[in-house]
Amino acid sequence: MAMITSLETQIRDLPKVSLHDHLDGALRPATLIELAQQVGHELPTQDPEELAEMFRSNADSGDLMRYLEAFAHTTAVMQSAENLRRVAREYVEDLAADGVVYAEVRWAPEQHAEGGLSLDEAVEAVQAGLTDGVESVSDQDGIIVVGQLLCAMRMNDRADEIAELALRHRERGVVGFDIAGPEDGFLPSRFESAFTTLAQNMLPVTVHAGEAAGVDSVRDALVSGRACRLGHGIRIAEDITLTEGTDSRSRAAEGGDEELVEVNLGETARWVRDRQVHLETSPTSNLQTGAVAALSGDGSSTMADHPFDMLYQLGFNVGVNTDNRLVSGVTLSGELAALAEAFDYGMAELVDFQINALEASFLGYEEREALSAFILEAWQ
């Protein structure tokens, strides 16, 4: 168990925004055990703490297959309306307990049809659970607003169907669309017709890109996917060259005041920065899946190696997320505290990341403005 710092406690009490957090990666260990017993699914242990620790050490192992193992267990127990509803309710309650006031929950309906649920029934069950969660938070005098992002799995061929599903439920909880699963080898252009349907109907899209693949994948997410945001997006750093130089017109102060660094952005990086395309970074997950190691050349992968700070200093629009709370053993407050420690951030920076995320969220403008005022006031 990671040590809970006082900074983390302080952050937990402040209102935050979570845009990238998978439903099937965020179950309570005790719930997973209880539901697994009910459906007759075998788990490696019946002890909640041991199970959480097992997932966390698998995630830290550097082996993506071991990282992904957890999802076979979680999705196995999420095949009925009742269980989806419960998992969704607890998801909201746990976020509220961590101080999250706005969240977009992403999940892939096509992975929850093994028990005979239709895609529509699955979306309705999750929505019922989210509504339960929001109500139980408000009963405790808390507030949280939650929207669904429906994911199509890249290795399957159901993106058109999922896009139509998202459109059918847009007035009933669905706020956007994403593609998830193996990024490398499954470019967004494979799903061009789904993205075109969504664009024609003006439902916003975020695309996992720049995690398991590089600049070409990010570019295709923007061009074929018309992505408003990028899931992780950190390998956009491959399109940035920093060289020590003396050109004062294009420099960023890196580290010390004296050191001048010349910054060159490729076309894709320029688009992402200049258009302020939001990057849904997930620091610990990015270390665990090898996205950071892919960038560091020598394969080193500690929080200090994460390109988050470089991107932030260069003016990229960055936010902070958990990706999979159970699988990685993280919370949003913990991720913010870890970044603060690695890069010496204070409250001014941490609230910046919340506002970046909120502004990039798929919530309507007026609701965003109201929440933004609430968040800024609380952090001051």
Ligand SMILES: [Zn+2]
């Ligand atoms: Zn993700």
